[in-house]
Amino acid sequence: MTQAFRLAKGGRIDRARTLSFSFDGKSYAAHPGDTLASALLANGVHLVGRSFKYHRPRGILTAGGEEPNALVGVGRDDAHYTPNLRATQVELYDGLSAESQNRSPSLAHDYAAINDVFWRFIPSGFYYKTFMWPRKAWTKFFEPRIREMAGLGRSPKTPDAACYAQRFAHCDVLIIGAGPAGLAAALAAAKTGVRVVLCDEQAEPGGSLLAEPDAMIEGMSAARWLQGALAQLASCKNVRILPRTIAFGYFPHNMIGLAQSLTSHEGERDDAQPRGRLWQVRAKQVVIAAGAIERPLVFPDNDRPGIMLAEAARIYLERYGVLPGQRALIFTAHDGAYRTALALHRAGCEITGIVDLRPDASGPWVEAARKAGLPIHAGATVTGTEGRLRITGASIAPIKGGSSQRVSCDTLLMSGGFTPSVHLFSQSRGKLVFDATLDAFLPGAPAEACRVAGSAAGLASLKEVLDSGAAAAGAAASHQVTNAPAEHGGFIGVVPYHGDPGSVRAFLDYQNDVTAKDVMLALREGMHSVEHVKRFTTNGMATDQGKLSNMNALAIMSAALRKPVQAIGTTTFRMPYTPVPFGYFAGYARGELFEPERRTAIHGWAAEQGAVFEDVSLWKRARYFPRGAEDMHKAVARECAAVRQGVGIFDASTLGKIEVVGPDAAEFLNRMYINAWTKLAPGKLRYGILLREDGFIIDDGVIGRISDTRFHVTTTTGGAARVLGMMEDYLQTEFPELNVWLTSTTEQYAVIAVQGPKAREVVAPLVEGADVSAEALAHMSMVECRVAGVPARLFRVSFTGELGFEINVPADHGRAVWEALMAQGRAHGITPYGTETMHVLRAEKGYIIVGQETDGTVTPDDVGYAGMIGKAKPDFVGKRALARKAFAEQTNRKQLVGLLTDNPAQLLDEGAHIVADPNQPKPMTMLGHVTSSYWSETLGRSIALALLRDGRARTGERLHVPLTTGSVRVTVVSPVFYDPEGTRLNG
Structure with a gap:
């Protein structure tokens, strides 16, 4: 073609x-x-x-x-x-x-x-x-x-x-932009021996030099100098060059986000190869050499296809050998457009006119254009354009009045000067200063260890740009703290012109169709803040984030409000600098890796039996084991009955497990948990409550003392990492004098709970090296032994209220021990049960689940556990908070209670509010909320747990729970619905 x-x-x-x-x-x-x-x-x-x-x-x-x-x-x-x-x-x-x-x-x-x-x-x-x-x-x-x-x-x-990679990196100097300033900076920094990373969004380093066929650097052409500079940098082992890499975000402590395209330019060849890579670079010093962005002019119908920035046209000509059109009209307030006009003229494009807003335009480029015979209209403006799908002509007229004339063209090239690219500097929280000479904001005082060089600092000549890059890199490599604003000669010939807001439609934001009239409308509506104007008009909210429109909008606001631009300020420059595909941020976290599934050693067996699973934290847990056409309700009812009447088996491997070891292990736990631990004898278990500093419950679990210097700590499934992190934090920062070591053992142990009146008959025949009789192994005791030939820690503990054992064995042997227990229990009708049954059984006994009966504002007393607090303990995490006057005097705290509905078959909604009078005007006064609600097959009715204001004092009171189907009347009762004396714990 x-x-x-x-x-x-x-x-x-x-x-x-x-x-x-x-x-x-x-x-x-x-x-x-x-x-x-x-x-x-x-x-x-x-x-x-x-x-x-x-x-x-x-x-x-x-x-x-x-x-x-x-x-x-x-x-x-x-x-x-x-x-x-x-x-x-x-x-x-x-x-x-x-x-x-x-x-x-x-x-x-x-x-x-x-x-x-x-x-x-x-x-x-x-x-x-x-x-x-x-x-x-x-x-x-x-x-x-x-x-x-x-x-x-x-x-x-x-x-x-496609797939996307992610990588972390560290360097001494990160240089953003591989134009002349960035290359000069890289060359200077490389000589010092520091680690340098040079990144640029283009496929080829060089920046503006790629479109500079006539420029000379150090006595050679720009192309030759560029070739030599890149060869020199490539030979430096301390320099890494990242082409096709956008620095999209500047984060605290000199963390820079980079998005590098790896294979997009090669087509869709191999999906196994990463299409892109997200770099997270921590740099000691950053040099921003991001260049400057040409500013469009605001005039009527300035958005037609064929209207282009003058510098862009010159880049297409010099770098790609492309003429943007055959007949070009130039509209400018800047000398650079004359350079474009001359280049196009030499390439054979007809220049139908140069419309210059400046009445006294002069200088070498202007004179060169006159000498070439190009028609110049000084002190003139474009008053309109023509064309439907592409510009076909424009009307021009003197600014001070006079008749207009039509100029035929298929391209209109405009230039209103240049705006330094300060976006990344601003993202770093650096302060901007307004320069009236450039009619632009420049980098001022930095907030991070960074400095700005080249056109991004407002410099114009190639020599100034190169010198500033080298100087910035030298200062960065030597870790100089100061970053004085660069001295600059300015972009020659800039005249701040931003159009007439009264024009028919002069566009500012091309993507969002925001015009000068829209800005004036926002001001008339009383929106004088630049942020309000931005949101009302959507100016600067397009995908270019106002790179082309913001300065023109600010100038219109400045004139209308009669305030200097610096007094108006700028909108916030947010990351990303340019849009980045989501795949870069997702990286490897896709599919199964998006939220990795953790599976217990017994997961495969449960899946083979048709278990229905649920997500608990990152774990897959069997929720119930349906038989035949059973739904969850029937399956759970059957499982509950099996545990209460015979024996059930439950996979509790997901519980968090932490080994706390050392001469001061007991003292450490004494300081962390509300309970007393120093006098707990080896071979005994204790239920522990862990608080935050504010006195509210964060986790709970059973803790066993293996020996004088070793404890086996269990946590909730979702709290394992959180508790270990909290323990490590306190051990390293608050209690460094204690000789204690913490090791996560969650994945090391499979935990099998055997619960029910016949539990001992199932477990005892498989135990070697220990007596598990009621007299030898009392409730809340433990022993190390072998179960089914496998080393085990055997806990006698129950979360169901029945006689129970929890068998901790190495995870690799978990399934084998489970199958041995199933075989041994078959004669006793052993039944596997899931988390839904576990929830019902524990609720019948009033046992809490952290995160369900607690909401981050619950103290031990609120759930009836005040008696567990070690009274003689000098200190523990949260002790001071519990002693606060507010806790002591507050009488309307929510407390754990049980609820029974008048209609035994009526189930309450978890999270539903509790009120005294359902007919009170809205908004109603809420007394509390339902935390757990289940059908109890054992009791033959519904039960619920709730947090209720002054709950214990309201025992026997009749209240109401508004539901979508109507109000339900309930009676406040004890949270222990089943076996309140606890006799069944012994079978």
Whole structure:
């Protein structure tokens, strides 16, 4: 296919090879080294998208990451599809398939463009006022339709087939940006021997030097100097260069997030190879050399396809050998646009005029343009443009008044000067200062160990940029603390011009269709804060985060409010600097690795028996074991009856387990838990409560003393890591004098609970080396022995209220011991039961579960455990909090109680509130809430546990629980529903 706008020579593309790609189903040709944007321009394609709100035609505006218009979806199928990629950053590869977005059915014919006809009726903020009445209309009619229209691109319906890697790294100096300043910084830092990481978002390091065929550095061409610099850096073992890498976020303590594309430029070849890598780099010093962003001009209808930034046009010409058009009109307030005009003129593009806002434009570039015979209109402006799907002409007129004239063109190139890229510096919490000469914000005092170099610091000439990069790296390598603002000569010829807010429609934010009139409307509505204006108009909320629009909006606000720009300030620059695909953040955490499943040694056996599993923390636990067509209710009723009448077996392996060892182990536990531990004899167990510093329960568990210097501590399933971390924290920071060692043994032991009146008949025949009779092994005792030939720690403990044993064996032998117990218990009707049955059995006995009967505001006294507190203990975690006057005097604390419904078959909803009078006016006075609610097969009725204000004093009182089906009357009772004397613990 003919590439009408590709020059016969020039650029850095590989003309020896031709690539084929498609855009919206149409095939085109390109060359290696092209971006999708340059390839489209080479084929004469300017129309690439539609705007978000009005669906106006949009064309390629820039050549970098700040592109707001050319957003495309790339990928051959849903599994390899990525939406909202910038065509200016998508590297061409053979077979690339791209599609435009935000249009239906096509770019040329978009039905939603009808919005543009009614633009006067849908200004900024119209939805705040239009869709609020009638109230139900919003949720039933407006919201679904607005949500259907909202968004950019389409979300793939299948998971991303590619994988993404993640990596941590440390360095002495991280340099962000491999343009002239960044390269000079890297060369200077490399000579000092420090570890250097140099990253750049482009495929090829060099930055602006890649489009500088005439520049000279150290007596050689820019291209030759660049080649030598890269060769020198490549030979340095202390330097790592990361191309195709975006520094998207600056986090505290010099942590920088980098997103590196690894294979996207090669096509979808091998899904096993990471498509990208997320780097988390901790740097001692950071040098930001992110360059500057050309600023667009604000004039009527400045958004048509074919309107482009002047510097972007020069980059497409010099780097990619592409003419953006055949007849170009230049509109500028900056000398750099003259440079673009001259370059295009030499390449054969007709320059139909240079419209310069400055009446006294002068200087070398201006004189060179005059000498070349280019028509210059000084002190003039563009008053409008023409064209539907591409610009065909523009009207120009003197600023001070006079007749306008039409100029024919197929491209309009604009330049309002340059804005230093301060986003990452601002993310680091560095302070910005406004420079009136540049009409821009510059980096000021840093908050982190970083410094800014080159154009990002407001420097203009190539020599200044190179010198600042070398100086910044030298200071960083020597760890100088100060970072004085750079001296700069300024971007030559900048004139702050931001258009006439009274213009018909002069666009600021191209993606969101925000105009100068919208900003003025926001000011009239009383929104004088820049953050309020941003949210009312959505200016700066597009995917470019205001890189092109913010300074123009600030200037309009400044003029309207008669306040200097620095007094208005800027909006917050948030990460990511440019959008990053979610896959980078997910990394390896996908599929089974997104939330890793932990399985016990007995999991396989349970699965073979048809168990239904539930997620508890990260563990898969058998919830119940249905037989035949049983539902959960029937299965749980059967399991409960089996435990109460015979014997049941339960997998408790998920309990957290911590080995606490050392001469001071007892003293350590004494300081951590509310109970006393120093006098607990070896071979005995004790139930322990752990508090936070504020006196509220954080965990509980049974603790066994193996010997004078060793304890076996159990925790809740979900609290294992939390408790171990808390113990380590206190051991290292509060009790460093104690000789104690902590080891997590959760995965080392399988725990099998055998519960019920016949439990001893099942366990005893398999025990070797211990007497498990009632006289020898009393309740809350333990012994080390062998069970089924396997070394074990045998606890006599119960969470069901029945005679019970918990057998701790090495996890590798867990299933074998389980199967031996099942075989031994078959004659006694042994029944496996799951977590749902365990919950019912423990609730019947009033045993709490931390996180269910506690909510982070519950003390030991609230659940009836005040008697467990060691009165003679001088201290323990949370003791001071429990002694606070507020706890002692507060009489309406929620306390654990039981609830019985008037209708025995009525089940309460967990979390339901409790009130005294269901007919009281709303909002009702809530007395408490239901924490647990079950059907008790043993009692033949429903039961519930609750936290109730002054609960123990309300025993016998009749209260109400409002449910969706109506109010339910309940009676407050003891939380122990079954065997309150505890006689069944002994069988």
